[in-house]
Amino acid sequence: MHPYLFLAIFCLAALVFALAPLAIAWLWARFFSPRKPGAVKNANYECGLDAQPTGWVQFKFEYYLYGIIFLIFDVETMFLLPFAAAFKGLSVAACFAMLLFVLLLAEGLAWAWARGILALK
Amino acid sequence: MNQQPQNDLTRQGVVLTTVEDLYNWGRKNSLWPLQFGLACCAIEMIAASMARFDIARFGAEVFRPSPRQADLMIVSGTITKKMAPQVVRLFNQMPEPKYVIAMGSCAISGGPFRDGYNVLQGIDLYLPVDIYIPGCPPRPEALLEGLIHLQQKIAGQRLTGPERPRHLDANAPGEFPVPEFGPHDLVGPRLHEDA
Numbered sequence: 001m002h003p004y005l006f007l008a009i010f011c012l013a014a015l016v017f018a019l020a021p022l023a024i025a026w027l028w029a030r031f032f033s034p035r036k037p038g039a040v041k042n043a044n045y046e047c048g049l050d051a052q053p054t055g056w057v058q059f060k061f062e063y064y065l066y067g068i069i070f071l072i073f074d075v076e077t078m079f080l081l082p083f084a085a086a087f088k089g090l091s092v093a094a095c096f097a098m099l100l101f102v103l104l105l106a107e108g109l110a111w112a113w114a115r116g117i118l119a120l121k
Numbered sequence: 122m123n124q125q126p127q128n129d130l131t132r133q134g135v136v137l138t139t140v141e142d143l144y145n146w147g148r149k150n151s152l153w154p155l156q157f158g159l160a161c162c163a164i165e166m167i168a169a170s171m172a173r174f175d176i177a178r179f180g181a182e183v184f185r186p187s188p189r190q191a192d193l194m195i196v197s198g199t200i201t202k203k204m205a206p207q208v209v210r211l212f213n214q215m216p217e218p219k220y221v222i223a224m225g226s227c228a229i230s231g232g233p234f235r236d237g238y239n240v241l242q243g244i245d246l247y248l249p250v251d252i253y254i255p256g257c258p259p260r261p262e263a264l265l266e267g268l269i270h271l272q273q274k275i276a277g278q279r280l281t282g283p284e285r286p287r288h289l290d291a292n293a294p295g296e297f298p299v300p301e302f303g304p305h306d307l308v309g310p311r312l313h314e315d316a
Binding site: 032033034037038039041045049 | 295
């Protein structure tokens, strides 16, 4: 007999223990409890009121632009502040790395500017 | 099985039962009411759920905020005609088996507001009420007694046969017609005509 066989038996018992009530409930519903779907029963739950308007609304995906601009300004500030505070103790390489990071974000800003997203409409 | 051996077995600590009894025993002791109140009776219902009266002793303390998980609708209070369609719609959205307790004079007949232009003359015009609890408002003890009566009613329900309850009968309705607002009154089919 394999020494780990009893673990397999335990796993099987656990599975049966979990699935048997579900199976009994399923069988019970199948043989005794008829399904009664209906228009009101299947409707959205809205505290008893008719749901209005419909859930099919158009979502403006242009909001990603605001997401990008938020990232540029907010994340930049978050990193620039510690950068400025630790500026004196930094090595040249660290300064260049940070400038590269700022350049990446500035690139995004330039792109947004060129597309005219920054203009108030 | 006749009564005598069952008693002998019971004396030995063996319990015999039927599927029907076990099913009903489980159902009657785990009624989950819909968390829903209409007027002053709802305050008594809340009191019944708190420590002093403690509806949890009867397994009905799990007030569910969604009709999808509720078994029991306690219509606790005055039903205005403006509110009636919502009440019926909520009942329709509950899964079977489902029960209705009409708590207080207003839910039974309109109570002191019966002749009012805006009050429904009893929720049994639109819903199949199982238990009526009179009072204005009924005390929490009265609600508990109504609950016990409902439990007795559930315990007596048959699993099969022509007298089986609505939720076991495929031909019985699961939804009840929701009244609509007409020019002067609620319009739509009623379960019975008011006297």
